[in-house]
Amino acid sequence: MKRYYFKNRLFFLIGLLGLVGCSDSGNIVDEARTWMTYQGDPASSSYTPLDQINTSNVGELQNVWTFQTTDLPEGSDPVTSQSNPIIVDGVLYANSAKQTIYAINAKTGKKIWSFNPLGEGEPSATSRGVTYWESGDDKRILYSAGNFLLAIDATTGQLITTFGVNGKVNLNVGVRDDPNKISVSLTTPGSIYKDLIIVGSRLPDFYGAPPGYIRAYNVKTGELAWTFHTIPHPGEPGYETWPPDAYKYAGGANCWAGMSIDNQRGMVFLALGSPTFDYYGADRVGANLYGNSVLALDAATGHYKWHFQTVHHDIWDYDLPCPPNLVTLEKDGKQIDAVAQATKHGFIFVLNRDTGESLFPIEEREVPESHLPGEVAYKTQPFPTKPKPFVRQSMTEDDLNHFTQQDYDSILKTFRTVRYEGLFTPPDLKGTLSLPATRGGVNWGGAAFDPNSSYMYIRGNNLPEIQTIVDANKFFAADNSTRYEFGRTAYQKYCAICHGPELKGVLPTFPTLVRLKEKVEEHETLLKIRQGGGQMPGFKGVLTPREERGIIAFLYDKEEPVIEVPQETASEEVPVRYMNTTAYRTWSDPSGNPALKAPWNTLSALNLSTGEYEWQVPLGNDEKLQEEGAPHTGLLARSGPMVTAGGLVFISGAADQKLWAFDKKTGKLVWETDLPAANNANVCSYSVDGKQYIALSVGGTKENPSGSIMAFALP
Numbered sequence: 001m002k003r004y005y006f007k008n009r010l011f012f013l014i015g016l017l018g019l020v021g022c023s024d025s026g027n028i029v030d031e032a033r034t035w036m037t038y039q040g041d042p043a044s045s046s047y048t049p050l051d052q053i054n055t056s057n058v059g060e061l062q063n064v065w066t067f068q069t070t071d072l073p074e075g076s077d078p079v080t081s082q083s084n085p086i087i088v089d090g091v092l093y094a095n096s097a098k099q100t101i102y103a104i105n106a107k108t109g110k111k112i113w114s115f116n117p118l119g120e121g122e123p124s125a126t127s128r129g130v131t132y133w134e135s136g137d138d139k140r141i142l143y144s145a146g147n148f149l150l151a152i153d154a155t156t157g158q159l160i161t162t163f164g165v166n167g168k169v170n171l172n173v174g175v176r177d178d179p180n181k182i183s184v185s186l187t188t189p190g191s192i193y194k195d196l197i198i199v200g201s202r203l204p205d206f207y208g209a210p211p212g213y214i215r216a217y218n219v220k221t222g223e224l225a226w227t228f229h230t231i232p233h234p235g236e237p238g239y240e241t242w243p244p245d246a247y248k249y250a251g252g253a254n255c256w257a258g259m260s261i262d263n264q265r266g267m268v269f270l271a272l273g274s275p276t277f278d279y280y281g282a283d284r285v286g287a288n289l290y291g292n293s294v295l296a297l298d299a300a301t302g303h304y305k306w307h308f309q310t311v312h313h314d315i316w317d318y319d320l321p322c323p324p325n326l327v328t329l330e331k332d333g334k335q336i337d338a339v340a341q342a343t344k345h346g347f348i349f350v351l352n353r354d355t356g357e358s359l360f361p362i363e364e365r366e367v368p369e370s371h372l373p374g375e376v377a378y379k380t381q382p383f384p385t386k387p388k389p390f391v392r393q394s395m396t397e398d399d400l401n402h403f404t405q406q407d408y409d410s411i412l413k414t415f416r417t418v419r420y421e422g423l424f425t426p427p428d429l430k431g432t433l434s435l436p437a438t439r440g441g442v443n444w445g446g447a448a449f450d451p452n453s454s455y456m457y458i459r460g461n462n463l464p465e466i467q468t469i470v471d472a473n474k475f476f477a478a479d480n481s482t483r484y485e486f487g488r489t490a491y492q493k494y495c496a497i498c499h500g501p502e503l504k505g506v507l508p509t510f511p512t513l514v515r516l517k518e519k520v521e522e523h524e525t526l527l528k529i530r531q532g533g534g535q536m537p538g539f540k541g542v543l544t545p546r547e548e549r550g551i552i553a554f555l556y557d558k559e560e561p562v563i564e565v566p567q568e569t570a571s572e573e574v575p576v577r578y579m580n581t582t583a584y585r586t587w588s589d590p591s592g593n594p595a596l597k598a599p600w601n602t603l604s605a606l607n608l609s610t611g612e613y614e615w616q617v618p619l620g621n622d623e624k625l626q627e628e629g630a631p632h633t634g635l636l637a638r639s640g641p642m643v644t645a646g647g648l649v650f651i652s653g654a655a656d657q658k659l660w661a662f663d664k665k666t667g668k669l670v671w672e673t674d675l676p677a678a679n680n681a682n683v684c685s686y687s688v689d690g691k692q693y694i695a696l697s698v699g700g701t702k703e704n705p706s707g708s709i710m711a712f713a714l715p
Contacts, residue, residue, distance in 0.1 A: 031687035035087045038129045038189045039446060039640075039682065042261035043326035046448035046642045048685040052692035054646030057714060058661050058671045061694065064713045065109030071098035071116075071124075071706040077511060077519070078700030080680045081707045082444070082639070084129045085695055087686035088139075093132065093154070094697060097707050099124040099145050103157060106695075107688040109711060113157030117145035121521070123528035125536075128258075128444070128681070131189045131197060133219045140219065142197050144186035146531050147172045147538070149199065149217065164222030171201065174224060176248075177210045183531050183538025184210065188258035188323075188444070191268065193299035195219050198268055200255025204537040205317070206494070207577055209276040211247070212254020214295075216302060226302030230254065230272060230290045237304055238289030250284050252276035253291040257444050258323035260339075261299060262353065268299040269326065269339050269353075273319035279427045279469065280315065280578040282374030287312040294324055294341045294349065296356060306356035310343055312378035315370070315426055317438045317583065318344045322446030322640065329454040329609040331359055340449070340608060342442040342458055345423065346389035349382075350608060360386040360611055367424035372469065372578055377426045386611035390604045391441050391460035392596075393423045395433075399597050403625075407589035414587075414595075418466060427469045427580060435596070437465035438583050445640025445653065445682050450664065454609045457641045457649050457664070459619060460602050462634070464595065468582040473574055475581075478550075484558060487550025494539065495551065497583050503555075510584070517556045526552055586636065593625060601634030603641065603651060605667060615667035620654030642683040650694060652679040659683070659696065659712075676708070677701045 031050065039046045053061065072079065085094035092106040103112040118124060122145075131142040132154065139154035140163075149171055151163035159167030171186070172179035183204075190199035196216040203209045214228040230253040231246060232239040242250065252275040259270040275284055275291040292311040297304060311318045325340045329350075337353040350359045363383045370377035397415060402408040418431035425432050440463050447458045470476075476493040479485035492501060495513075499505050503513040516525065529548060532538035543551070552558070587595040594600060599618035606613050620635030639653030643664055652659040655678050661671040677699040685694050693711045700707040 031690070032089050035085075035684045035686045036132055037086060037191070038084050038131070038258065039323060040642070040684065042191065042263060043449075044258065044260040044323035044446060045325060045451070046446065046640060046682065047450055047644070048642065049645045050685055050687055050692045051644065051646035052687070053644065053648065053694065053714060055648060055663055055670060058648055060714050061661075061671060061673070061712045062715060063673070063710055064693070065711050067102070067104055067109045067111070067709045068704050069096040069098070069100065069102065069706045069708060071096050071100050072700065074705070076705040078677065078702065078705040079707060080678065080699040081697040082126055082128045082681045083697040084682040085684050085697065085709060086129060086132055087684070088132055088154070090688045091154075092686075092695065092709070093130050093141060094709055095127050095130060095143065097124070097700065099127055101130060101141065101143055101152065101157070103154070104709065106686060106693065106711075107691075115152055115157045117143065117150055121524045121527060122146060123524065123531055125185055125202075125532050126187055127189075128187060129189045131192060133192050133197070135195070142190060142219065144171070144189075147184050149186070149190070149197075149222070151219070151222065162221070169217060169222045171199070174215065174227060175201070175210045175213050177541065181541035182210045183540040185532060185538065187256050191259050191261050192219070193261050193263065193266070193268060196225055196299070198259065198299065200259065200270065202256045202532070202537055203252060203254050204539055204542050205252065205276055205278050206539070206542050207277050208542045209251030210541070211251055212256075212273065214255055214270060214297070214302065228297055228302045228304070230295075231275070232289065238307075241287040241289045243283070243285060246284055250275055253288070257319070257321050258446075260323050260326050262326055265353070266299050267305060268297050269324045270295045270297070271320035271322060271324055271341060274311070274314035274317055277577070277579070278314070278317040278583075279467065279580040280372060280375060281313055282372075282376070282576065284313070285376045287378060288314070292318060292320060294320065294339060294351060294356070296339075308349060308351050308356045308358070310341065310347070310349055310382065311345070312381060315375070315377060316345070316424065316434060321441075321443050325447055325449045325456065326353065327449050327454070327456070327608055328451065331609060338608075340447070340456060342390070342447050344438070344441040344443075345436050346391040346393050346441040346460065347384050348387050348390065348456070348458070348606065349384060350387070350611075358384065360384055368421045368426055370426040371428055372426070374576060375426070381424050387606055387613070390458050390606065390613070390616070391436055391602070392462045393436065395435055395464065395596060400595060401589065401593060401597050403589065403591065403593050407591050407593065411587070411589045411595045414466065427467050427578070429469050432467040432469070433464060433587070434467055435464040436461070437463055439463050439586070439636065442640075443638035445638055448641040448643040448649065449608075450643045452645065454607060455614065455643075455664065456606045456608050457643055458604050458606065459637065459640055459651065460604060461636055462596060462600050462602070463636060464587045465585060466582060466587050467580045469578050469580055472577040472579045475579075483550050483553040486546070487552065487554030490543070490547040490550045491554050493579070494543065494547070497581060498536065513555060522552055522556055525555060598625070599631065599634035601637055601654065603649070603662065603667070605664065617662070617667045619651065619660075620656055620658070622656075637680070639680055640682050642685065644685060650683040652683065652696060653681070654678065673712075675710070
């Protein structure tokens, strides 16, 4: 590492890691405090300065302890975990897939305490970790369950009752809409700035969703410190990018994927999702700030600093899916602090941290217009000239798979029938090919940044989808003959997009609902529909009580008699609403094989200083679909990489149940091990008593459905 570069980086490492000691390489590192936050540090770098495990000895790694969570009874369906553990002074804190929080001895894997934040029958939801804060002897874990933010004593595992109301803050309160009719939760843990915890929100991607306000709460008291309106109110910057009254009804534009903190500047950088509804925006004509934007705020006050919008008037569900990386890179002989944001559609925007200006040229290019009635697609979209996309953004007939002639003929016919004009082809009634699609590009696992080399490591998904757009009012016209039939229609409208029209789901992300009545009580399912659970957001306020009852009747096979037709008559006109009924499903041939040729998942190394890629390799493998002698196929996965000072990139997360280590300079696979189940969480690293560990959360198995946490170290 060059000496002048070290001097420029020293303040950065001190500010982020609270560094106090000295390692052999010259970097100052407090080894007991190297992974204290989600994704490693406030900058979301997913980098560890530990180098005991390196390219010369990684082949000797072995599993030194496994902690089995015990949230689910034997015989339950296995669940997946997205938790990224944090480690503070030898204690590992993590949440299970069922949301129980554990404090674990990070050296031995023995439980210190556990805390279940859910009441009897309350549904658990996807959660990617916990937040740690301390001031003297006051040490706290901040965590969300349901629509509450909780404060827990990090030493004892008990609720701190002086926080909020008896240890809880209701996140439904203060988000425009009636708190009794919405469900606001967190997917990604909040971030700490001094005595504040800053949080985004998880919301339904549907008509009627609330807005995704950004809020900061006092860590000690739970009092609300500030709120930023992501759908601007009159007089606020960005208000003119919406229809005049949109702030009263529009939803979304929420930060579900996380944020990064620059403590020295006192700034928070957020990655915002799209406004609702995802695929039709006739009621929100305009650019729609701050949807799909990197947003910089004053962390103490919530005051606007700058923004950069990566997609104008999103109608493709191109949420910003991961926290922005705070990076320092060399450009034109100068060290520049920047923000690097990876996206679902395969771009990386590199922005000046102080101004939001791009460090590489960006072109606003004209894109296809929409043919949907009432929709006004934005005429241009931003295209960075550098770095190049890390996933595919276009395809031709030559890119279609040819497993059998019959399968090939089917997907070729589809390709020639649907609308496809490249990136940003709008949703269309004739069907639209989308590439990258809703699960394309990077996902919530984000990218890892190596401060020693300015290299960024990114996992990318190449997954096309066929959008099937329907007029919701006509397509989902309810059959009122029985409550069951009314519920079947409501299910197809709200639930089939994830769980499928035949209730089979898309494992492991969207569980099957077949034989649900044999596994889950009705009242628990109703609670999950309202509050959310797993990957599903809460639908409270989106569904009418009649729709709720109908869906329950359908799921539980309750063939009830003819139901009453509502007596009230609506004089106002029903708004036109279009929906995509096939989102989140990879385009496949009739036999279930991917329509697009491999690779379907890659790991890339990008030199951020030059904007050039150093290497890219397929990640994961489907042996059944791999041609003899061909490279690995790659497999759909959402978790992200971790890069180490020891020269390694660790990553897992695919269905082939592997944990890999790659040489960060060359992309060569140098170590792998089998996991007991598919992992869907980011890896972390820490040190206890001079020994470096690699740890990760792993999904459930038939024997232990609630999953485990595994740690690896050298002998």
